Amino acid sequence: MLLQRSLPRKRLQALRAAARVSRALGVPAYLIGGSVRDLLLGCPSPDLDLCVVGDGHAFARRLAAELSTPLTQDRRFLTAKIAAAGGAIDVATARRESYARPGALPRVAPGSIDDDLARRDFSVNAMALPLDPRLASQLLDPYGGRADLARRQLRVLHHRSFIDDPTRLLRAARYAARLRFHLEPSTHGLARQAVRADCLDTVSGDRIRRELFLLLDEPRTWAGVELCRRLGVLRCIHPGLSAGRRVLTGLRRISGISAWFSPGDGRAHPDCGLARLLVLADGLSLTEGDDLGPRLRLTARQRRALKSYLTAKGRVRRALSAPTLRDSVLVRALEPLPPEAVAALAATSTDRVRRRCRRFVERLRGVSARIRGDDLERLGFDPGPAWGRALAAARDARLDRRAASKDDEIRIAATILQARGARRRHR
Numbered sequence: 001m002l003l004q005r006s007l008p009r010k011r012l013q014a015l016r017a018a019a020r021v022s023r024a025l026g027v028p029a030y031l032i033g034g035s036v037r038d039l040l041l042g043c044p045s046p047d048l049d050l051c052v053v054g055d056g057h058a059f060a061r062r063l064a065a066e067l068s069t070p071l072t073q074d075r076r077f078l079t080a081k082i083a084a085a086g087g088a089i090d091v092a093t094a095r096r097e098s099y100a101r102p103g104a105l106p107r108v109a110p111g112s113i114d115d116d117l118a119r120r121d122f123s124v125n126a127m128a129l130p131l132d133p134r135l136a137s138q139l140l141d142p143y144g145g146r147a148d149l150a151r152r153q154l155r156v157l158h159h160r161s162f163i164d165d166p167t168r169l170l171r172a173a174r175y176a177a178r179l180r181f182h183l184e185p186s187t188h189g190l191a192r193q194a195v196r197a198d199c200l201d202t203v204s205g206d207r208i209r210r211e212l213f214l215l216l217d218e219p220r221t222w223a224g225v226e227l228c229r230r231l232g233v234l235r236c237i238h239p240g241l242s243a244g245r246r247v248l249t250g251l252r253r254i255s256g257i258s259a260w261f262s263p264g265d266g267r268a269h270p271d272c273g274l275a276r277l278l279v280l281a282d283g284l285s286l287t288e289g290d291d292l293g294p295r296l297r298l299t300a301r302q303r304r305a306l307k308s309y310l311t312a313k314g315r316v317r318r319a320l321s322a323p324t325l326r327d328s329v330l331v332r333a334l335e336p337l338p339p340e341a342v343a344a345l346a347a348t349s350t351d352r353v354r355r356r357c358r359r360f361v362e363r364l365r366g367v368s369a370r371i372r373g374d375d376l377e378r379l380g381f382d383p384g385p386a387w388g389r390a391l392a393a394a395r396d397a398r399l400d401r402r403a404a405s406k407d408d409e410i411r412i413a414a415t416i417l418q419a420r421g422a423r424r425r426h427r
Helices: 002-006 009-025 032-042 056-067 113-118 146-152 170-179 184-194 205-216 221-231 231-236 244-260 272-280 286-294 298-319 327-334 339-347 352-365 373-378 385-399 406-419
Strands: 030-033 048-052 069-075 080-084 087-093 095-098 107-110 128-130
Touching: 009 030, 009 048, 009 056, 009 087, 030 032, 030 113, 032 048, 032 128, 048 056, 056 069, 056 080, 056 087, 069 107, 095 113, 107 146, 113 128, 113 231, 170 184, 170 205, 170 221, 170 231, 170 339, 184 221, 205 221, 205 272, 205 286, 221 231, 221 244, 244 272, 244 339, 244 352, 272 298, 272 339, 298 327, 298 339, 298 352, 327 352, 339 352, 373 385, 385 406
Parallel strands: 048 087
Antiparallel strands: 030 048, 030 128, 069 080, 080 087, 095 107
16 A cells, blocks of 8 residues: 555556566565665655565566566676666565675675565665565564654664674765754764774775765765764765865755756766765865875776865965956966866855856856967968967957957957067968
8 A cells, every 4th residue: 555655657567567577486575675765754766676585686587578678687796777667676686694804895695585674774774565465564674664764763783784884884874864864872872983993994995985975966965974074984084074164065055056057058067976075075185185086996087176176276266256356367267177176166165256156157168269270370470379379368358358359359369479479471
């Protein structure tokens, strides 16, 4: 009944198809984890998480064929993803996990539904609903997840949860931000203990980066980052990371600022997750930023954006804080920066700087001189370094409204070329 009341039609159709496959193959299947949590909260997620007690890959192949949709499989972790209409379907073989050492990826083996629920991170994610219509009302909730939903709290299942998988610290912050939950007191204490034990040092930079960017992609990311600060997680990632007023305010603003960049104008649009990382790194020195890149295994593009932002932010803020500012100066200050750095700068600066960043993005970005090199050639000047200065002067004049027409720009360019001693072509 819960599924029929809460799920959209396409999701219900997919679940009915999954129930048919379950009966045909003779394997129990369950809606599980975050899908059940969100249903009980009345906000069903677009993706469906299914758990199969048996051969999950055979189940996924049969379901993908029935739905006529693509399928990808990960045999190491006994999982598969189906790209179904209305949202993805994640299918996993019910499994148990063991950890060779703290922070290591788990070793998995097929198991029962009880084994699968026992390996979950929080009680609210350790619930399951059978797909068999005869059992659909029998919620499996061995760890009291439904009661924790009512209390709006996150609770781990055992005392080693954060030690076995320290990325759960970041996941706790993500869920707390999204669901507006708090950490149950003993879970809060276990998280603090794990942080004091430097547990994140046992986790690869790749895994930390993935979890951090998932947190940074949340609509209420500032709430999760603030929780990370209180727990000490940020300083475990890098000692220079903090979440003071400037950072938290910037994280609140960044989504609205990203909307300044029109995706249809042919120019670069910021990656919101990367822009938020730059905001989070606002207090770092350039040297600290150079350390953060390898720590998180950032891509080359991400490292360039971080370095660009940390190098320019102080100088650009000072330039854009002037009482009066020509548009040409504004463009020269912001144009070399990637869009994520412009967005982060706007998010973390004063109202005056933010207004000028917006003017650059919405009105000035991409403005060029009306004249081109062939116009300079027709003036009779040989190509050379002075051409670039002449074209830049023409663009500055256009930006500053000193050149109302192409003819005005040609006159300005000719003056620059003559002053620079550009060679005239022999006729």
